[in-house]
Amino acid sequence: xxxxxxxxxxxxxxxxxxxxxxxxxxxxxxxxxxxxxxxxxxxxxxxxxxxxxxxxxxxxxxxxxxxxxxxxxxxxxxxxxxxxxxxxxxxxxxxxxxxxxxxxxxxxxxxxxxxxxxxxxxxxxxxxxxxxxxxxxxxxxxxxxxxxxxxxxxxxxxxxxxxxxxxxxxxxxxxxxxxxxxxxxxxxxxxxxxxxxxxxxxxxxxxxxxxxxxxxxxxxxxxxxxxxxxxxxxxxxxxxxxxxxxxxxxxxxxxxxxxxxxxxxxxxxxxxxxxxxxxxxxxxxxxxxxxxxxxxxxxxxxxxxxxxxxxxxxxxxxx
Amino acid sequence: xxxxxxxxxxxxxxxxxxxxxxxxxxxxxxxxxxxxxxxxxxxxxxxxxxxxxxxxxxxxxxxxxxxxxxxxxxxxxxxxxxxxxxxxxxxxxxxxxxxxxxxxxxxxxxxxxxxxxxxxxxxxxxxxxxxxxxxxxxxxxxxxxxxxxxxxxxxxxxxxxxxxxxxxxxxxxxxxxxxxxxxxxxxxxxxxxxxxxxxxxxxxxxxxxxxxxxxxxxxxxxxxxxxxxxxxxxxxxxxxxxxxxxxxxxxxxxxxxxxxxxxxxxxxxxxxxxxxxxxxxxxxxxxxxxxxxxxxxxxxxxxxxxxxxxxxxxxxxxxxxxxxxxxxxxxxxxxxxxxxxxxxxxxxxxxxxxxxxxxxxxxxxxxxxxxxxxxxxxxxxxxxxxxxxxxxxxxxxxxxxxxxxxxxxxxxxxxxxxxxxxxxxxxxxxxxxxxxxxxxxxxxxxxxxxxxxxxxxxxxxxxxxxxxxxxxxxxxxxxxxxxxxxxxxxxxx
Numbered sequence: 001x002x003x004x005x006x007x008x009x010x011x012x013x014x015x016x017x018x019x020x021x022x023x024x025x026x027x028x029x030x031x032x033x034x035x036x037x038x039x040x041x042x043x044x045x046x047x048x049x050x051x052x053x054x055x056x057x058x059x060x061x062x063x064x065x066x067x068x069x070x071x072x073x074x075x076x077x078x079x080x081x082x083x084x085x086x087x088x089x090x091x092x093x094x095x096x097x098x099x100x101x102x103x104x105x106x107x108x109x110x111x112x113x114x115x116x117x118x119x120x121x122x123x124x125x126x127x128x129x130x131x132x133x134x135x136x137x138x139x140x141x142x143x144x145x146x147x148x149x150x151x152x153x154x155x156x157x158x159x160x161x162x163x164x165x166x167x168x169x170x171x172x173x174x175x176x177x178x179x180x181x182x183x184x185x186x187x188x189x190x191x192x193x194x195x196x197x198x199x200x201x202x203x204x205x206x207x208x209x210x211x212x213x214x215x216x217x218x219x220x221x222x223x224x225x226x227x228x229x230x231x232x233x234x235x236x237x238x239x240x241x242x243x244x245x246x247x248x249x250x251x252x253x254x255x256x257x258x259x260x261x262x263x264x265x266x267x268x269x270x271x272x273x274x275x276x277x278x279x280x281x282x283x284x285x286x287x288x289x290x291x292x293x294x295x296x297x298x299x300x301x302x303x304x305x306x307x308x309x310x311x312x313x314x315x316x317x318x319x
Numbered sequence: 320x321x322x323x324x325x326x327x328x329x330x331x332x333x334x335x336x337x338x339x340x341x342x343x344x345x346x347x348x349x350x351x352x353x354x355x356x357x358x359x360x361x362x363x364x365x366x367x368x369x370x371x372x373x374x375x376x377x378x379x380x381x382x383x384x385x386x387x388x389x390x391x392x393x394x395x396x397x398x399x400x401x402x403x404x405x406x407x408x409x410x411x412x413x414x415x416x417x418x419x420x421x422x423x424x425x426x427x428x429x430x431x432x433x434x435x436x437x438x439x440x441x442x443x444x445x446x447x448x449x450x451x452x453x454x455x456x457x458x459x460x461x462x463x464x465x466x467x468x469x470x471x472x473x474x475x476x477x478x479x480x481x482x483x484x485x486x487x488x489x490x491x492x493x494x495x496x497x498x499x500x501x502x503x504x505x506x507x508x509x510x511x512x513x514x515x516x517x518x519x520x521x522x523x524x525x526x527x528x529x530x531x532x533x534x535x536x537x538x539x540x541x542x543x544x545x546x547x548x549x550x551x552x553x554x555x556x557x558x559x560x561x562x563x564x565x566x567x568x569x570x571x572x573x574x575x576x577x578x579x580x581x582x583x584x585x586x587x588x589x590x591x592x593x594x595x596x597x598x599x600x601x602x603x604x605x606x607x608x609x610x611x612x613x614x615x616x617x618x619x620x621x622x623x624x625x626x627x628x629x630x631x632x633x634x635x636x637x638x639x640x641x642x643x644x645x646x647x648x649x650x651x652x653x654x655x656x657x658x659x660x661x662x663x664x665x666x667x668x669x670x671x672x673x674x675x676x677x678x679x680x681x682x683x684x685x686x687x688x689x690x691x692x693x694x695x696x697x698x699x700x701x702x703x704x705x706x707x708x709x710x711x712x713x714x715x716x717x718x719x720x721x722x723x724x725x726x727x728x729x730x731x732x733x734x735x736x737x738x739x740x741x742x743x744x745x746x747x748x749x750x751x752x753x754x755x756x757x758x759x760x761x762x763x764x765x766x767x768x769x770x771x772x773x774x775x776x777x778x779x780x781x782x783x784x785x786x787x788x789x790x791x792x793x794x795x796x797x798x799x800x801x802x803x804x805x806x807x808x809x810x811x812x
Contacts, residue, residue, distance in 0.1 A: 062810045063461070063769060063770055063773060063807070064461075064464050064465065064769040064810075065465060066467070067444055146618070152547065152614055153627070153630075153632070169614070171614055173618055174616070174618055174788075175788065176788045176789070176790055259618055260554065260555050260618075261555070262554070262555050262618065263553075263784040263787070263790075264781070264790040264791075266788070266790075276777070279440060279441065280437070280556055280776065280777055281777060282440065282773070
């Protein structure tokens with residue numbers, strides 16, 4: 001029989017190097033065996049493409065050659081990207097797209113969630129209607145919005161001209177200055193229901209007795225919201241914002257279908273630009289370098305997302 | 320299948336003898352089945368219906384009709400801008416193929432013009448391509464130069480190289496080797512609405528003679544009637560854009576390289592020449608200065624211009640003869656007063672030759688599609704069933720099917736198609752066909768270079784968009800495009 005003292009336990013905990021790690025793995029071998037198939041699948045479908053993309057980012061892939069005939073060029077793809085005007089334009093577009101879409105989707109979603117948190121007749125129906133933009137196909141939505149915005153015979157233009165509010169239909173997606181805001185509106189329309197659902201779920205966790213107590217103490221509606229409701233929603237808000245930011249950074253369908261990144265690259269964001277570089281221009285090397293940079297950014301966002309989730313768990317555990 | 324008449328049999332015998340002779344000594348005895356030097360609407364009418372062909376019998380010599388095999392096949396199929404008539408012919412073709420070769424298990428997949436290249440490139444990277452593919456004329460050289468395609472010439476499927484347009488054969492040839500067979504070749508025409516012309520104070524029966532006239536007419540239509548004059552298309556990654564802008568560029572004496580000359584070398588870049596800039600300036604004048612074309616031109620395709628034209632909101636456009644049939648299809652779907660309005664437009668639809676440049680030069684894109692066989696190592700499963708692939712290629716490029724599959728919108732790749740009875744029938748059924756066949760001799764193929772898809776689908780539309788949005792001046796946009804082509808040709812990143 002082994003007697004485990006406080007000292008030996010501490011030693012085992014502090015045991016440095018591989019032997020300790022291997023011993024732990026051995027002790028948990030059954031657990032590892034259960035997750036092994038999933039790990040193998042993940043290595044094939046995630047780890048290998050990531051490795052190959054990183055490798056490809058150091059090669060030149062001229063459009064007249066097959067991919068296997070690529071030439072090693074070191075970090076030239078990264079240099080070419082960082083010194084190209086298009087990169088900075090596309091990065092600026094991506095920042096505007098991501099920040100504006102995330103901010104407005106969240107604010108609108110939160111406001112709607114607050115409105116729907118109250119009990120009123122038809123709340124269920126309204127909630128169902130508001131979720132529609134999020135559940136319909138992004139492809140279908142993009143085509144519908146393309147027609148709504150159409151610069152010659154779009155619905156908005158026809159209404160404005162019909163009401164005498166404009167001489168000719170406004171130019172939404174055929175102008176370099178209006179195309180990105182117009183696409184952001186579509187994206188917000190599609191995404192705010194997600195924020196709404198998340199925040200509605202969060203609102204249900206706010207203890208009612210705290211709100212009542214604050215009311216008894218003379219707190220007005222704004223004070224109750226700011227000092228009671230909002231602090232309780234901090235974690236769910238962080239997670240929602242991070243998820244929206246990652247999704248927006250990765251957005252492809254709406255800008256690609258509605259404008260293809262045009263006109264004059266004015267609505268190209270990173271993902272659409274990467275797609276065009278890879279599949280339209282066959283610059284697999286440059287597109288891979290872009291993807292590696294995007295991967296690093298998303299990993300950073302992912303880190304904060306996991307941290308936010310872990311924070312939630314710790315809080316939940318200590319409560 | 321075709322029934323052979325006595326006269327047809329005699330003719331066929333004569334042609335077969337000639338074909339055999341040409342196969343024996345192609346360079347000495349090979350001659351096109353039609354006299355291209357006599358090409359005119361009258362000549363096309365005179366040869367239509369003069370010869371019968373037995374497709375099944377011809378293809379049986381290439382692949383026996385009882386051959387057992389399996390074939391995966393991708394093709395650029397019909398899309399939203401095509402008439403229903405063409406949809407029916409595509410359906411008929413695959414049904415006939417299955418009846419003719421009942422033991423070949425055919426797995427076909429139709430893709431649209433704008434999706435096919437991307438999907439095919441991706442499949443090739445994963446060695447998951449189909450055994451045979453029908454690609455747009457622009458794509459063949461790219462894949463041949465990369466070594467994905469097997470050498471394939473008309474003689475491999477029972478025809479002669481001379482049976483096809485010389486310009487079309489250039490597009491399937493890379494470094495002296497032929498890698499495919501043309502299925503159809505097309506040239507577009509100029510279409511206008513005579514009623515709109517009349518109301519705008521223009522001669523309703525006269526197409527604009529020059530591109531400068533197009534600019535002038537477009538402005539006049541817009542100023543007088545408040546509708547769009549010319550159907551400009553400048554969307555990126557859409558085949559419609561180069562098909563409409565390149566004729567204008569060539570007519571002004573410009574080009575990407577020297578592709579508009581008789582023997583192009585593709586060495587000198589011409590996109591920044593004064594002539595190319597003049598062509599771009601004409602588009603700028605219509606879009607920015609006169610605002611006489613659809614504002615949506617930057618995100619539009621031709622399929623968006625069709626309803627505008629049918630609604631009487633567009634005066635002129637460049638398109639296929641099939642647009643007449645598309646208008647008929649759309650009119651059938653209209654209701655109430657819209658139906659009558661659409662009928663008025665159809666009654667007033669006129670076709671003419673594409674306008675010339677300032678020096679009288681007339682040009683049009685020599686378009687179409689080609690069919691290819693892949694090398695086994697790039698095909699899913701690593702095997703290519705060559706007899707099965709040759710069977711479908713023989714059938715599609717036959718005089719009968721190369722005509723039927725191009726019935727409304729294009730022209731047969733196999734020149735013998737012009738001699739069939741279906742051509743005669745087509746001349747009676749498809750209005751304005753004369754005009755587009757008359758445009759064929761003015762056809763200029765896209766540069767036969769692997770870089771062509773990027774130049775035509777991305778660089779040229781980018782140049783247009785940069786100028787039309789004001790992101791750059793006309794000069795800057797042309798210079799920028801020329802630099803991009805130079806970088807591309809130099810293998811830049």
